[in-house]
Amino acid sequence: MEDPARAPPPPFAVHLVTGGSSSPDLSHLLHSLAAARIVAFDAEWKPRRRRAPANGDDASPAPPNPPQLPTVTVLQLSCRSEHGGSEVFVVDLLAVPLADLWPQLRDLFERPEVLKLGFRFKQDLVYLSATFTAALGCDYGFQKVEPFLDVTNVYYYLKGHDRQKRLPKETKSLATICEELLNVSLSKELQCSDWSCRPLSEGQIRYAASDAYYLLDIFDLFQQKVSTEEKCSSTTDLNSDEFCSPTVVECSSSGYSICSAGYLASIIVKYSEGILLTESDTKARSSRRKEKQKLPTDSKYKEKFDCSIEWQGPPPWDQSIGGDGLPKFLCDVMIEGLAKHLRCVGIDAATPSCRKPQPRELLNQIYKEGRILLTRDMKLLKYQYLATNQVYKVKSLLKRDQLAEVIDTFQLKISEDRLMSRCTKCNGSFIQKPLTLDEAMEASKGFQVIPSCIFNRDLEFWKCTDCNQLYWEGTQYHNAVQKFMSVCNISE
Numbered sequence: 001m002e003d004p005a006r007a008p009p010p011p012f013a014v015h016l017v018t019g020g021s022s023s024p025d026l027s028h029l030l031h032s033l034a035a036a037r038i039v040a041f042d043a044e045w046k047p048r049r050r051r052a053p054a055n056g057d058d059a060s061p062a063p064p065n066p067p068q069l070p071t072v073t074v075l076q077l078s079c080r081s082e083h084g085g086s087e088v089f090v091v092d093l094l095a096v097p098l099a100d101l102w103p104q105l106r107d108l109f110e111r112p113e114v115l116k117l118g119f120r121f122k123q124d125l126v127y128l129s130a131t132f133t134a135a136l137g138c139d140y141g142f143q144k145v146e147p148f149l150d151v152t153n154v155y156y157y158l159k160g161h162d163r164q165k166r167l168p169k170e171t172k173s174l175a176t177i178c179e180e181l182l183n184v185s186l187s188k189e190l191q192c193s194d195w196s197c198r199p200l201s202e203g204q205i206r207y208a209a210s211d212a213y214y215l216l217d218i219f220d221l222f223q224q225k226v227s228t229e230e231k232c233s234s235t236t237d238l239n240s241d242e243f244c245s246p247t248v249v250e251c252s253s254s255g256y257s258i259c260s261a262g263y264l265a266s267i268i269v270k271y272s273e274g275i276l277l278t279e280s281d282t283k284a285r286s287s288r289r290k291e292k293q294k295l296p297t298d299s300k301y302k303e304k305f306d307c308s309i310e311w312q313g314p315p316p317w318d319q320s321i322g323g324d325g326l327p328k329f330l331c332d333v334m335i336e337g338l339a340k341h342l343r344c345v346g347i348d349a350a351t352p353s354c355r356k357p358q359p360r361e362l363l364n365q366i367y368k369e370g371r372i373l374l375t376r377d378m379k380l381l382k383y384q385y386l387a388t389n390q391v392y393k394v395k396s397l398l399k400r401d402q403l404a405e406v407i408d409t410f411q412l413k414i415s416e417d418r419l420m421s422r423c424t425k426c427n428g429s430f431i432q433k434p435l436t437l438d439e440a441m442e443a444s445k446g447f448q449v450i451p452s453c454i455f456n457r458d459l460e461f462w463k464c465t466d467c468n469q470l471y472w473e474g475t476q477y478h479n480a481v482q483k484f485m486s487v488c489n490i491s492e
Contacts, residue, residue: 011475014088014209016200018095026096029077029089030104036079037264039108040117040215043124044208045070046196069130073195074204076212086216088209094198098135109145115268117215119151119174122275129282141282146274151177151215153271154222158447178214179340180425181221182449183471185480186210188337189398217449225446226267311392311409316370327412328371330362335376337399342406343427345484346418350427366390374406404487414488419481420471428466435461440470 017025033039047070075091091101108114118124129141155177156167175186190207200208317323328348331339333355342349350371352362359380366373373380373391381393392409396402407414422429435443440461444450448470462471471477484490 012086012088012209012213014090014205016205017089017091020097021100026100029091032079032081032087032089033077033104033108035081036108036114037082038080038115038117038216038219040078040212040219041121041124042076042118042208042211042215043072043128044074044076044195045072045127046194047192070127071134071196072124072128072131074200074208075128076208078209078212078216080216086213088213090200090205090208092198092200093131094196098132098140102132102136102140106142109142112147112268113265114147115264115272116145116148117151117219118145118148119177119211119215120171121145121148121150122277122281125275126277126281129277133282142277144274144276146276147268147272148275149219149267149272151218153273154218155181157271158221158225174211174214176336177218180469182214182217183469184214184217184476185340185424186214187399221449223267224449226271227263228446315372315410316366316390323370327410328369329406330366330369330371330373332362332373332375332377332380333357335374335394335402338374338394338402338406339427340424341399341403341484343422343424344420344480345403345407345412345414345488346421347412347414348422348427372410400487407488414484414490416485416490419484419490420477423464423467423469423471425469426464426467428464430462430471431465435463435470437461440472443468444470 015025015028017023017029019025073092073094075093077089077091078086079089080086093101109116125142125145129143133141151174152171153167155172158181161167172180173188175188178184178186187207190204193204195204314321315323315327317326317328319325326348328350329339329342330350330352331342333352336351339349339351350365350369352365362373362380365371367390371390374394375381375391376394378393381391394402394405396405406412437455437459440450440463443463447468450470450472454472454474459472459474463469464471
């Protein structure tokens with residue numbers, strides 16, 4: 001099992017804030033907030049889990065306690081000043097006196113010239129407000145954040161969604177958005193860790209900081225597209241018009257030159273919204289789902305299932321039964337991360353086309369494409385009688401362990417030349433010939449950011465033939481290769 005704390009370090013420094021008003025760490029944070037023009041936020045809290053009855057099934061149920069909102073224990077902020085410098089802070093709210101932080105934080109939330117970024121931040125704000133209220137009193141919560149820009153809206157804007165129409169109900173996760181827009185893989189293995197335990201591990205600190213840091217990178221991509229469209233508003237073809245090319249190159253190479261006060265103000269006016277908490281938002285709600293009484297035979301039924309989930313074989317691609325010899329899997333929505341890991345080692349791994357597919361839709365896809373359905377959903381296993389040797393329950397929890405389990409169970413042959421040979425975003429294949437830097441810049445216009453730090457390096461770029469995502473052999477590529485060589489036991 002890979003220790004997340006020993007994963008390759010992110011491309012940014014993290015300031016951990018743990019002291020009070022006299023602490024240089026807190027002073028540094030407050031100075032950065034005062035000078036910031038854009039601030040990205042995220043928060044972490046201890047996940048709540050249901051407790052089993054203390055004395056077994058026969059114990060009389062205790063009277064339910066009033067529901068309480070979780071206590072936010074970690075606040076992440078990524079600050080960018082008018083001059084373009086960025087700093088990332090992870091604030092330990094169990095160590096920092098909240099009274100020393102509250103005035104500046106409330107002022108920042110409501111300061112009209114500072115744009116705030118977040119990903120579904122309303123829930124974070126509700127919990128954060130309740131945390132400060134519980135510690136300091138009813139007058140010390142937070143009622144609003146404005147101007148505010150949700151990265152979910154930014155994502156759909158970059159994907160060409162009409163702003164006049166309602167957004168799709170099924171929104172993407174932040175990890176998926178970063179993968180699609182930035183070609184950055186965010187590990188979510190620590191998302192549900194206990195954020196109330198101290199000290200925070202190095203892996204937790206890096207995980208928390210990444211969620212705030214990459215919001216600014218996504219905003220950069222948004223700025224570039226907005227700038228390009230405004231410059232090219234009089235043309236009919238934004239991507240091919242020669243007038244657009246210098247704009248895109250300038251944005252990529254100069255970083256944040258377009259983040260001037262006037263330009264940022266126009267973005268705030270045109271695209272930002274606000275978060276306003278009502279009285280009902282600040283009250284904890286009991287779960288609306290009613291617990292279903294389990295029949296006495298449930299445990300026996302589950303035990304019977306558990307005895308029948310071992311893989312029997314052969315797989316549908318086995319050549320002895322007429323298959324093509326090419327392993328193919330379908331990972332359900334519960335283990336999408338495993339699909340990306342399988343793609344990284346060169347295995348064809350598809351995912352459902354919608355977030356909540358019906359079992360029949362999954363079965364139809366594995367029948368049609370000769371795949372094996374990988375799942376952790378016990379409910380799907382009852383359909384195994386319809387799909388003999390085409391449904392397998394993954395036992396492991398972490399993506400690395402899941403990958404090793406699938407490789408071992410299905411005796412997959414992984415070679416070094418197959419590593420990183422498929423598009424992790426869509427499962428597509430790459431073009432046969434690599435692109436030059438100029439060709440890659442042209443292909444990335446209004447679609448993907450190519451960091452300016454690699455312009456002077458002799459790199460090859462590869463484009464997916466299906467989704468047009470660009471890849472290059474940077475630091476993340478080499479770290480990933482080493483990681484998967486270890487998982488697959490490939491010697492150098």
